[in-house]
Amino acid sequence: MTPMKEDYIKIIFELGGTERKISNKEIALGLDVAAGSVTEMITKLVEEKLVIHEPYAGITLTQLGHQLAIELVRKHRLWETFLVDDLKYEVADVHSEAEVLEHQTSDKLADALYDFLGKPKFCPHGGVIPDENGDYPESSNIVLADIEDGQEITITRIIDNHDLLTYLHNLGVSANTKVIVLRHEPFEGPVIVKRLADETEISISFKAAHNIFVQ
Amino acid sequence: MTPMKEDYIKIIFELGGTERKISNKEIALGLDVAAGSVTEMITKLVEEKLVIHEPYAGITLTQLGHQLAIELVRKHRLWETFLVDDLKYEVADVHSEAEVLEHQTSDKLADALYDFLGKPKFCPHGGVIPDENGDYPESSNIVLADIEDGQEITITRIIDNHDLLTYLHNLGVSANTKVIVLRHEPFEGPVIVKRLADETEISISFKAAHNIFVQ
């Protein structure tokens, strides 16, 4: 196993590769590599029984691949939690550090971190952290953009992207923020919400509202 | 820069490559690679102005190489400190984790760790941790084996080797332990010391006594 192979497995998982076929192109875009490189790597991952590949149709994770992905996501999110909770990082800055540390994290180290952090359930942007056994509850995949006007909801998770997190940080929006959806402006305009804590109205771009998960 | 290049620089430093010429063989033994691989890598490090190589004579670090080595040692020892102080690792078990984490540690992360740990001066086996500027005090290089009988000394540092640290842990000897040297047995026999804390006599092998630094 190598860091790059692990990142391939992880992105297939994050793109939904346990339930649907992921295309070569999605992986190439996600990892910023050439399509030919994806085909080549997928061939190796097939040999290692981590993915199933139907040529020209798509790629899915095997049980083994799924398990590996869960372990990686766990390590990634444990590091993010440590960086924010203990090292005073900004939420927007932790992803890139975690992206490399995750590959150098033994199971023993992950478990020790998990205990040290107090067995956290969520990473700083709301992602679920699997437990020692890789078990994790399903998290909401309802997106802010799809909530009807007037509904009161809690933001549970934000897609882990630096620019997005910085944008939302500046708006004062993060995981656990409670808001009422006031209206959706037309032509892919922003979603206007009111933060319950201080009654402030906030305008969240159409694109951002598709990357914010709510309950 | 790659992890392997960094490990080459680090071992040259640890072997004393700022003051004397290090041989190809020492590096090959230290990193467990073939002599030919060392020559090849050294050629690249010369191009990058990290080392100076006199063919058949030896290898030394440049100023730049020295600086890089210090940064690596600092990151390595900060991780070791974190693992022991916060994650409850055994001293003997931290080296291998630190050996890989050090290469994935940004300067920002190192500084954040340093602050979190309370600006520690020593790693768990007594190595000096350079500060934010790479400054560090000279540490003793007097070895237990060379202390005369009757002298009272403090163990300051132990060479970072798993087997050695385990051996000494079982004997109840670690950095900061104070002892009186009682005698040196002949024919490369053990050094017999008395631990001041509990008046226990301890027999430390000839080889181990050459890997324990004292003040």
Place this chain on the structure above:
DNA sequence: AATTATTTTTAGGTAGTCCTAACTTAAATA
């Protein structure tokens, strides 16, 4: 249905790090 566009695969190369085996240089011994 034919054409065009997109996606995927295949083929051929590069760069980094390692290896073994052969050769060269230096050091030790006789």
Place this chain on the structure above:
DNA sequence: TATTTAAGTTAGGACTACCTAAAAATAATT
């Protein structure tokens, strides 16, 4: 000094993960 042994370098090759460009397959459009 001659010979042997040890250490270091060079040569040739393997393996991984990437690339670009060409070819093949599939999907979309006219």
